[in-house]
Amino acid sequence: KNEVEQSPQNLTAQEGEFITINCSYSVGISALHWLQQHPGGGIVSLFMLSSGKKKHGRLIATINIQEKHSSLHITASHPRDSAVYICAVRRGGGSNYKLTFGKGTLLTVNP
Amino acid sequence: EPEVTQTPSHQVTQMGQEVILRCVPISNHLYFYWYRQILGQKVEFLVSFYNNEISEKSEIFDDQFSVERPDGSNFTLKIRSTKLEDSAMYFCASSGITSSYEQYFGPGTRLTVT
Secondary structure (H helix, E strand, C coil): CCCEEEECCEEEEECCCCEEEEEEECCCCCEEEEEEECCCCCEEEEEEECCEEEEECCEEEEEECCCCEEEEEECCCCHHHCEEEEEEEECCCCCCCCEEECCCEEEEEEC | CCCCEEECCEEEECCCCCEEEEEECCCCCCEEEEEEECCCCCCEEEEEEECCEEEEECCCCCCCEEEECCCCCCEEEEECCCCHHHCEEEEEEEECHHHCCCCEECCCEEEEEC
């Protein structure tokens, strides 16, 4: 069983729609990352959070440590939001902060 | 804004050849990582590096792989004898106290082994 599960795997939306991507994890963590990856491209960190909620522009990330669950929301989605969104968890501390990744959610926003 | 850089962006090599992938982490970061992503699969951890030594390595990181921080700015990943299955995108990342250990990723090197 994967330590990090994302849903849905694929998501198609119309421009302007509210988007939610979910991430569940099965291990204790020290932090959770939401990352964005464009096709064939690099990885950009959107959020790192260990509790509560963070907001950046149209993006909102929440985490419930007790439930081992996080959500990424995109308000007023736009075609440029089309990308793969990846949840990754950080378990370690000390000298190792390696990340364990989910498989990603492919988001397509149509105009 | 400081960023992680990687060179080359694309490397094509023949099976059995040695390759070195280079990364320049963000300058005041102390923790360094290599990850890889085989086409169509999820990103996987390879190795973490701190204080001039490996902190942790995955099962993928066998004797064919090595890492080095040769001059205090570069961070390299060497694959001694490449195999077809080493074809992947390799990402370098760095983190530090100044970023609350949030990892910043480089743009990746696409390695193609023929």
